[in-house]
Amino acid sequence: MAPARDCGTCSLCCKLLGIGALGKPTGSWCPHCAPPAGCGIYESRPQECRDFACLWLESEALGEEWRPSRSKIVLYLVDGERLVAHVDVGSPAAWRSEPYYGQLKSWARQGMRGGPKVVVRVGERLVAILPDRDVDLGRVARGDGIFIGERMTPAGPSYVAEVIPAAAIPAQTPPS
Numbered sequence: 001m002a003p004a005r006d007c008g009t010c011s012l013c014c015k016l017l018g019i020g021a022l023g024k025p026t027g028s029w030c031p032h033c034a035p036p037a038g039c040g041i042y043e044s045r046p047q048e049c050r051d052f053a054c055l056w057l058e059s060e061a062l063g064e065e066w067r068p069s070r071s072k073i074v075l076y077l078v079d080g081e082r083l084v085a086h087v088d089v090g091s092p093a094a095w096r097s098e099p100y101y102g103q104l105k106s107w108a109r110q111g112m113r114g115g116p117k118v119v120v121r122v123g124e125r126l127v128a129i130l131p132d133r134d135v136d137l138g139r140v141a142r143g144d145g146i147f148i149g150e151r152m153t154p155a156g157p158s159y160v161a162e163v164i165p166a167a168a169i170p171a172q173t174p175p176s
């Protein structure tokens with residue numbers, strides 16, 4: 001399906017996302033990117049770049065304030081179950097300002113009712129957004145998992161966000 005919008009002069013994902021095929025780390029400009037013109041190797045860009053479209057590009061339900069070049073936040077879904085608000089390392093507090101923080105909290109409440117759970121990413125650091133607080137998960141290593149949900153405690157149900165070390169994640173049984 002064609003995206004609802006076009007990127008225009010925005011190139012923020014070319015800075016924030018890591019591109020394995022290029023050895024490009026997260027949070028630094030791709031050497032092929034020349035904003036505002038865009039990608040200098042557009043016709044031969046890696047598949048990872050071809051496959052990516054942020055949620056603002058795909059959904060007109062997100063207002064103009066969410067344009068990544070304006071918000072300094074690139075929104076995307078991971079596995080359909082985690083909504084990542086990937087923040088420009090050059091504006092690390094952007095997610096705390098309004099209307100962004102209020103909207104992230106609203107999505108966090110929806111997440112506890114079956115929607116995607118909400119995570120803010122600034123560089124390698126992750127912050128889980130819960131309805132009643134934010135939990136700094138720190139730097140989450142590749143392979144580690146994240147649990148965000150509700151858990152029963154002696155005081156009643158409580159929202160929880162925690163890192164699950166890779167060693168504690170059961171290996172998947174291959175299909176027979």
Ligand code: SF4
Nearest residue numbers: 007010011013054068
């Ligand atoms: S962040 Fe979104 S709007 Fe900006 S260049 Fe990437 S896909 Fe396009």
Ligand code: SF4
Nearest residue numbers: 014030032033039049
């Ligand atoms: S190769 Fe092009 S599309 Fe991919 S990150 Fe670099 S500038 Fe962006």
